[in-house]
Amino acid sequence: MKLLVCVSKTPETTAKISFSGDNTQFNEAGVQFIMNPYDEWYALVRALELKEKAGGSVTILNVGPKANDTVIRKGLAIGADNAVRIDAEPKSSLFVAKQIAAHAKAEGYDMIFLGKETIDYNGSEVGAMVAELMDQPYISFATALEVDGNTATVTREIEGGEEVSSLDTPFVISASKGLAEQRIPNMRGIMMAKRKPLTVVEATGATDLATVASYELPPAKSAVKLIDPDNMAELVRLLHEEAKVI
Amino acid sequence: MVLVYAESPKGKFKKSAFEAVTYGHKTAQVLGTECVALTLGDAEDAGQLGKYGASKVVSVSDAALNNFDSQVHTAVIAGAAAAVGANVVIVSHSANGKSLLGRLAAKMDAGSVSAAKEVPTNDGAFKVKTNVFSGKAIATYQIDSDNKVLSLMGNAIQPEEVGGAVAVEALSVAVPASRITIKEVKTVDGTVPLPEAELVVSAGRGMKGPENWGIIEDLAETLGATTACSRPVADTGWRPHHEHVGQTGVAVRPNLYIAAGISGAIQHLAGVNSSKVIVVINKDPEAPFFKAADYGVVGDLFEVVPALNQALKDYNAAN
Numbered sequence: 071m072k073l074l075v076c077v078s079k080t081p082e083t084t085a086k087i088s089f090s091g092d093n094t095q096f097n098e099a100g101v102q103f104i105m106n107p108y109d110e111w112y113a114l115v116r117a118l119e120l121k122e123k124a125g126g127s128v129t130i131l132n133v134g135p136k137a138n139d140t141v142i143r144k145g146l147a148i149g150a151d152n153a154v155r156i157d158a159e160p161k162s163s164l165f166v167a168k169q170i171a172a173h174a175k176a177e178g179y180d181m182i183f184l185g186k187e188t189i190d191y192n193g194s195e196v197g198a199m200v201a202e203l204m205d206q207p208y209i210s211f212a213t214a215l216e217v218d219g220n221t222a223t224v225t226r227e228i229e230g231g232e233e234v235s236s237l238d239t240p241f242v243i244s245a246s247k248g249l250a251e252q253r254i255p256n257m258r259g260i261m262m263a264k265r266k267p268l269t270v271v272e273a274t275g276a277t278d279l280a281t282v283a284s285y286e287l288p289p290a291k292s293a294v295k296l297i298d299p300d301n302m303a304e305l306v307r308l309l310h311e312e313a314k315v316i
Numbered sequence: 317m318v319l320v321y322a323e324s325p326k327g328k329f330k331k332s333a334f335e336a337v338t339y340g341h342k343t344a345q346v347l348g349t350e351c352v353a354l355t356l357g358d359a360e361d362a363g364q365l366g367k368y369g370a371s372k373v374v375s376v377s378d379a380a381l382n383n384f385d386s387q388v389h390t391a392v393i394a395g396a397a398a399a400v401g402a403n404v405v406i407v408s409h410s411a412n413g414k415s416l417l418g419r420l421a422a423k424m425d426a427g428s429v430s431a432a433k434e435v436p437t438n439d440g441a442f443k444v445k446t447n448v449f450s451g452k453a454i455a456t457y458q459i460d461s462d463n464k465v466l467s468l469m470g471n472a473i474q475p476e477e478v479g480g481a482v483a484v485e486a487l488s489v490a491v492p493a494s495r496i497t498i499k500e501v502k503t504v505d506g507t508v509p510l511p512e513a514e515l516v517v518s519a520g521r522g523m524k525g526p527e528n529w530g531i532i533e534d535l536a537e538t539l540g541a542t543t544a545c546s547r548p549v550a551d552t553g554w555r556p557h558h559e560h561v562g563q564t565g566v567a568v569r570p571n572l573y574i575a576a577g578i579s580g581a582i583q584h585l586a587g588v589n590s591s592k593v594i595v596v597i598n599k600d601p602e603a604p605f606f607k608a609a610d611y612g613v614v615g616d617l618f619e620v621v622p623a624l625n626q627a628l629k630d631y632n633a634a635n
């Protein structure tokens with residue numbers, strides 16, 4: 071099985087969010103970056119498990135600048151066989167999806183994995199876009215995936231529950247919590263990652279149709295109103311009369 | 317023209333469909349055009365979407381569309397957009413809507429914005445706001461293409477009745493065959509799913525163990541709220557994974573979020589900071605969650621939670 075896992079780089083979860091350039095750019099100064107947790111913990115690990123069981127290869131793909139190589143190397147250390155970086159400074163989800171699809175069309179993967187969303191832009195768009203550009207089925211927010219030959223059985227999250235379905239490869243799948251368990255790279259993996267191939271390819275021309283014009287921080291919260299633990303009737307009154315939420 | 321896909325799971329509209337049509341109507345006003353609502357598969361009383369501002373409702377009632385396949389639905393929605401001459405398409409930011417957004421954007425080569433939280437503006441450029449960095453910031457996106465696709469964040473705007481029911485027109489659009497076979501659908505009836513819940517009661521490690529959750533469930537029942545938890549609680553199997561709220565779990569945006577025995581780590585706050593009102597119950601007055609709270613109770617949750625439940629019952633009985 072030939073598997074592709076698309077990974078992105080996101081600020082670490084405790085990173086301080088601020089902006090520069092008159093609030094038009096995310097301020098990267100002092101920010102630590104990580105591999106997007108949904109890509110690393112669930113998408114990549116499930117792809118590796120399938121390969122370990124049925125053979126084949128796992129390729130990691132990132133659309134981004136050279137600075138992203140550290141994140142890619144981590145993916146190789148966790149166990150991917152090789153990596154591709156499409157050299158670009160991505161600004162929109164459709165741009166990224168078009169780069170992924172151009173690469174994937176030429177390579178012919180059986181399955182394309184992504185995380186259900188990135189923890190920075192939270193758009194949840196790229197997987198669906200890649201599927202459409204490839205004219206393939208898309209399973210979003212998968213919590214289980216079993217493959218037998220070229221038929222897969224998948225469970226995905228739906229409003230208020232789960233749906234189990236089956237389909238044949240090729241398809242695109244986005245990973246949610248439950249699909250796999252996080253793996254920590256070991257020393258041997260980290261050493262081997264240095265020798266695994268990381269191919270850098272040029273981006274194909276695509277224009278950005280939707281871009282961020284400006285950022286702002288949410289309005290500051292006013293100070294908490296403390297309620298005496300022996301007077302819950304007062305809290306109930308405030309929720310009804312002041313906050314009007316019940 | 318603005319086209320709004322109004323989801324009708326099991327043939328019935330939910331509040332999110334009325335929110336989407338209200339949003340579509342307001343977007344159409346900004347653009348100086350009209351809003352058409354689209355239903356797929358079974359949709360009871362589709363004409364009522366007119367009340368929220370749809371000038372007409374078009375429907376593709378093929379029973380195959382009762383099963384969701386993003387590929388099939390995208391083909392039909394894009395076909396409907398072409399048939400009615402719409403260049404702006406709006407969907408709900410629901411589990412299914414999320415996968416339609418990206419597919420539609422790719423199919424229509426459209427600029428897209430995920431989880432829009434305000435009505436767009438159009439002074440020289442088409443701009444829409446959405447939360448980014450898990451709610452730690454807000455981005456204003458600009459869409460430059462003629463075709464535009466937006467998904468609307470749940471509970472961001474309230475449905476507004478502006479007129480009466482309208483006619484429903486059957487639309488003939490080719491429905492391609494699905495390549496996905498649905499084998500089983502498991503839904504929990506009776507409770508509102510967490511991403512859509514307007515009232516949420518959540519608890520963390522301060523609960524000490526899963527056997528103590530009765531007081532949380534009782535409080536949720538009195539309120540008609542959905543239960544949730546912090547990540548370590550789900551990871552240790554005290555509660556199911558789908559209750560895990562935060563940056564790496566579900567993002568909620570209820571009117572009221574009650575948190576008991578949760579410290580308020582930054583990753584947890586990232587999933588709850590779109591809540592309108594937050595109540596924090598914690599025995600530690602220094603717990604970081606109090607900084608994000610509207611109302612706080614410093615006390616032992618094993619006493620405070622049952623007392624709050626009783627006070628709510630007393631209030632309900634008296635009013």
Ligand SMILES: Cc1cc2nc3c(=O)[nH]c(=O)nc-3n(C[C@H](O)[C@H](O)[C@H](O)COP(=O)(O)OP(=O)(O)OC[C@H]3O[C@@H](n4cnc5c(N)ncnc54)[C@H](O)[C@@H]3O)c2cc1C
Pocket residue numbers: 083107519520521522523545546547548549560561562563564565576577578579580581582583584587597598599600603615616617618
């Ligand atoms: C990459 C990453 C992603 C993460 N994603 C998430 C996420 O999505 N969601 C999430 O929740 N966490 C997430 N975390 C974990 C997060 O950092 C915290 O560890 C977690 O939220 C803490 O859970 P808690 O508040 O239940 O437990 P604790 O931090 O242990 O807090 C328990 C609280 O209960 C209070 N308490 C104890 N006993 C009582 C009592 N009797 N009465 C009242 N109060 C009491 C204590 O004072 C304390 O404040 C993530 C961490 C990382 C590194």
